[in-house]
Amino acid sequence: MAIAVVLAVLGLTVLSGAVGPASAAPETGTSGSDTGSDTSDQQSPSRFARIVIDSMTPSIVTTTSRPVVTVSGRVDNVGDRSITDLTIRLERGDPVASAAGLRTDLADDDPAVAVAGPFEALSDKLAPGESVGFRMSMALSANNGPDGQGLAISRTGVYPMQVNVNGTPEYGNTAQVAGSRMLLPVLSLPPDDNRADGYVDPSTEYSDTDPVTGLGPDGSVSANLSSPARMTILWPLAAPPQLAPGVLGGNTEPVRLINENMARSLADGGRLAELLTALQKVVGEPPPAQSDSVSSDTPPAETSESPEPAALPGSEKLADSMCLAIDPDLIVTVRAMSLGYEVSDNPADPRSSTRPGSGAEAAGRWLDTLRWTAQRMCVVALPYAQADLTSLSRIGNAGLTEAALRSPADIVDTVLGVRSVRGLSIPALGAIDSDGAATLTAAELATTAVSSNSVAPTGRRDDTGRYRIGDLAAQTYDAPVTASFAAIGTAPSTPALTPPDQRVDLSDESEGSRRQSAIGALAYPAIAAPEPAPTGADSRPSSRDPVVGRSAFLLPPTYWSPTSADAEALFATARLLLESGAATPTPLPNLVAELGSVREQARLIDPPGVGPVGRIGSVLTTDATASIRRNVEDSWQFEGALVRSADVAATPERYMSPLREDQLRAIRSPDAWGSAVYTHLRRTQSERIDAVSSTLHRMTRSVTILDPGGRYTLASERSPLLLVVKNDLALPVRARITTSEPADIEIGDLGVIEIPASGTRQIQLPTRGEASEAISVEIRLSTVTGVPLGEPISLSVHTNAYGKPLFYITILAAAALVLLTARRLWHRFRGQPDPADADRPEPDELERMLAGSGYQERRRTLQSEGRMHGEEPDDDPS
Template sequence: MSPQLGGAHTPENPVRVRTWTKAALVAVIGVLLTAFAPAAPEATAQPGEQVGIDVSSVTPEVVRSGSEPFLEIAGTLRNNGDEAIDELEMRLERGEPRATRPSLVEAMRGGAKTSTRTRFTTVADNLAPGQRTSFELRVELKGTGPQSLGLERPGVYPLLLNVNGDLAPQRRARVGSANFMLPVLSLPGGSTEPPSQSTGITTLIPLVDYPHMAQEQLPGRPTILTDDRLAKSLAPGGRLSELVDAVSEEVPADSELGKSVCFAIDPDLIVTAKAMAEGYQVREQSGETVRGTGSRAAADWLNRLRETVGGRCVLSLPYSDADLVALARAGLPDLIRGSMDGSGLISSELGVAVRDDVLWPADGALDRSTASQLADTPVRSVLMHPDSLAGTSGTLRPVRLNTGNPDYAPTARKIDPLVADALNPARGQQAGGSTGLAPAGDGMPSVLDGLAALTFRANTAAVEGGTIIAPPRRWNPDGAELRGFLSGLRSLGKAGYVRPEPLPSAESGDTGGDSSADTSTSSTGEAPQRVSPTYPASSERAEIPPSVLDELAAQNYKVGQLYSAAEREPALNVDPARVTTPLRNGLLHGASSAWRGNGEAASHWVDVASRTLEGVLDGVHTAKFEGQITLTSSQGKILVTVQNDLPVNVRFKLHVDSPPGVQVDDLGVLKVPANGSRLFLPETTVERSGKFTVDVTLRTEGGAKLGQTRRLRVDSNAYGTVPLILTITAAALLVLLSARRIVRRIRSRGNGSGDGGSTGGDGTDPNGPGDSPDTGETEATPEEDNPAPSETSPDEEAPRPGGDGGPPERGTGEPATDNDPRRS
């Protein structure tokens, strides 16, 4: 659109004006064609950019006098939106070199303004949703052409890749962008002026992944992984494979840079890779297990790692890179100590000496309580982010850590925060670095930012003390990106910007004392001041939730109880720790730094470890008994068979829950042999008969349950104490009543007998029944000794001995009268 001269005024001669305007436009276009890029619609950045940019290579990573005069950038674009994009174009923009640390940090986070732009280059005519396309961009480093960055002096420059496209007709916008820094030591063909003093550097290469092992191999139990993703990472071209290969190829162990490289290895990764190499299974979502596919890749990776770490510095991270501060706050000092014993495992598997005196905690942060609990470990040096140390800004010199223990003050060696934030994809949003897997596609920008931060540190922001280069725990550069970073370190070394240095050993002053040749001292030359740790709020917010750690603590108690109850069986010679250590390590998966900020994942892994633990505890159990136990007396025995499927002897106690009236004796502490069984016969006292059940549970001396509770059916035919007493009492009463009746019958018969004694008119002895005045004793007649077998009815007449007409007989020898009161 032509400009309107004089605002809204209409020229008097439109033809002349149009002619002049055309001539002016032709002249302007001619100038632009010869000096600058063609004019293009200025695009505004879109919120939630639709195109993702993966920068795979930038050459050179560090510009110096011997560099080619061109900057070459390659990578891929991906349409992350749900609509196609037409006419994709790309250009490179740069800002002014950074002069202050805040401005450098702002630029690394994408906040720098650009001042020079190359012309747009077509990348693709159309990019459908989900589609990818590769790109290559080549620009001149210096000069004034349309494809030149126009560099004029050394410095650290912010660069912006700007991608424009048509989202709809007449709707052109910026659809993607990527920011990174370019360190320029000198212009191509010029001379490099090194800084007055180089910066000492030590580089950490972390070998850390996510937990994968659901069940570590035990005798009779296979290795089971939750997925097979680690196989891909260990195979050639995978993340962990490239980390090892790049260091091996770029920095030999005996080179100057190689001596300053230190591998920081998670023992859990070595344990998992070794288990995979020996054969493993993968549990699918359905719950079924299938054979893993990564055995060969794991074995090859371990062999290459052994060759690479030979003669190098190796550190052991806490097992599964556990969040030590979270464990300390949950009151689990035994798990802190247990997580720190992985150095021996790494040493035996890789055949290399491991620095167990150095700790690199998650986020480079500790609180005072956690630091004090390290006194029981070999740790004498801690790699910490300066944000976690009170009052130590402006210097990178080591300090002593105030743990609250006067006898323990480890050396705190500071991670360079500028470089750590540059290599961190989160761009410094967390103290010390991100603990999650770095996003794919961010590797090369972070590598360039790291090299730029080192250049800026040496040239503009030099401070006392050496620089420890600490990438994110789960750094994710591909092989080319890491090779570029290591190559850039060599270039900075040759230019005199950096000076590779090995990590100081414990003998150089890291002994926990109050003096050291390499720690900060006061102006009077006294012992260095102890600095208190300050735990960053960002780290505290991301901690493993207390509820998860409470459950972890409960399960860890069971592991400790099993260890206390187990003992070595000489015939099998299996150390009880061989059974319990994998269980403890499984619980540490739930406290891994990988789950910081993800409490749901941490809880899931505690559940996975708990199910494995229960499976091992079920290895000691009461044998199944379908029958019924019969007790035939009040004192009997019930039969309990205990089976032990573990390769160690196990001590336990029988806990029997029985109904009222049933008492089972306590047998005390019992023992069942490894891979064997024993029959136990606890004495049982019953106080009633009938059918009932008893529940038998095996527990350790501390109360941890072994196996499942077994219910036994018991049938008692015996009388207990109370029924027995009642029976005896009834029998005694029966005897007494029978005796009383017999005595009364005898006495009643004696009252009716006489041997010539006088009787009264009613037929009774006047001296009383059974008494004789002469003898005091009545003699029974023969009839009384042999009473008649039966009696007649009162209505019937008794037969006479001589015939029917004889007088009736009486068995009592008494005369029968009609007035006899015994007659009715």
């Protein structure tokens, strides 16, 4: 019967123009999951209808499950034609044989059908825009359903399922008008009479047929617990960069954001709020915030303490296996928002107009909750702003690499008050090339986590997925599992490393089907136990082995957007695997410690079907690389010239670091696949580079020499040259003044001068002139680290100096004066008339009278003084 059904399925006419793989729009700085939009509503243009899955029960099959799979949902007519004679049925394929099958089995345009149920009537007619609900069930076993129909699942595994809807579109023939695919994980199977009839006790009987592994006397099939998967779950908290570029730090300028997406994401129901709220199911809820005012008649015992709400039962092991992976750029942004911020009208212009932001309160609440949660969980820091390792290698600035890879742990610890896991780098792209590996080694990071499709073992495959790659120890993880996590939530996306044959058309899948596939992907490493390793010389693993073996290192994409229902479903599945013994918790600190002893060798490769890692992860052009390198170097030079001031809380490092962080935001890895993603990254990269360049240019013009203008006259040849320097920066700056060296003037070097913040300073340049003429002098100002400041000024200086000729004339004049005076004295002492008086004319009567009157006056004065002393007057005029 089942074979006949399969043949009937293959005989159906399939619609022409099948939809190729596509990705929903990724989250970006201006759109995406932080806006709360659901990109899953996008429709494939070649489909007449769309299936919306509400639920599949059980979501994971165990021995306690009902022996029936039930799928419910609705069918929407999304075309412009009516559809008649709609029928629906449930189909399944063969169990997933490798991790890649978790996506390829969903992406195949014409999936293989192993077992299918009968078509059931759904609706006689469905007009455009109308919907019809459905609920259908099918037995797990082959013969337990109506008329002996069933899914014929007798072994554990992860099975691809499809809901298939056929109908007759108006003006068309009967065909498949809609389909929805998902994964059904089967950890174990409930009792079944038919399987019980075939039970063989291996201790007493022998069977020449291949017995069902784990089959019990009641027909149940137990989970394979012989090699529990080592489960480590990272829970990323990150967002595309939201801080507007080119803004200086240390609260010296208002915080600017490029839009209000972050505020919406942090508010109740937003993406980041949902991600954090989901963790309360694991570690418990934080206590309610205490009111600022407490009634005076309330007993202290009732207000001082309140019990913490407990996590859901069975969460202890889950909490041990989980670790918060936090982008420091996110918490830097949220902390800045909580203190008040503005939204820029033009993010590309650091001086554009702004409007008040509205998310400060939500940011404060979210950050408080994160602090409370982080102190009860493992925490690891992601690279700053998801900076690309290959881009860092191309830029080649050690300080920028340090800020991207080593400083994030310190930032996370400082803001959240925790001690994060050290030594592990988690590249945002999920893969590294040789340049990226060298960058990690140079940053003294010895361990990393990369996707398994970027690593090729050179010897035996390690069942933990851990390898030694040169100087690095790497923990690998399954990229298809990450892609399954990326597909859930409000903004489903396809990671950049996804090969074409694994790119699922997410626009065709509803939230429920995408969630069910993520559950199957999470369970896959714990369910798909590897076969025993061969004992012969050929120790290559079986093709049925998972890519990573029994390692369940689960890493969702950094910008994923699970809803609360998605998170609860993932947590419930993880709890089940841990409690059943199919998985065991492996805390991240233990994993990092164990990586140090890894011995299995591997080499880095480009992911098959994707291309070079460096080309995928980096959008840097040669010009952009040079510009970033120049901006970063200038920022360090400026920081080295700034001085901490008691009047300003900002330090030089806090003042300048936002500009370097802007350059890290400019080289973030692509978070999704698609040309639109790369176009957006290139545009924002250019804007951030230009904005930082603009700010650095503005800073150089903020410290300058005030040009006195015109001609500058010194009082003497050694008078100082008086200048005024101005500093509009928020911190004092150390600078040097240099001048041109024209002839006939010497200007001294003042050395290092400190110009006060937001003020001026008068300086005196020691000057010595050697010529009494106008001399043109060019004066420049620069930081002590060599950054030119302001515009050089040109002065016309007049020194009032005459040089050596004036000196010699002065000496000769002095000598002549001494000689002439000596000659006159010589003649006077000898009673001889001075030859210089020989040509003097004889005195006239007036001159004699004046000379005589003076003599007579002196004589009368002497006679008068003689009488006073009793002396006789002398009448002799001689």
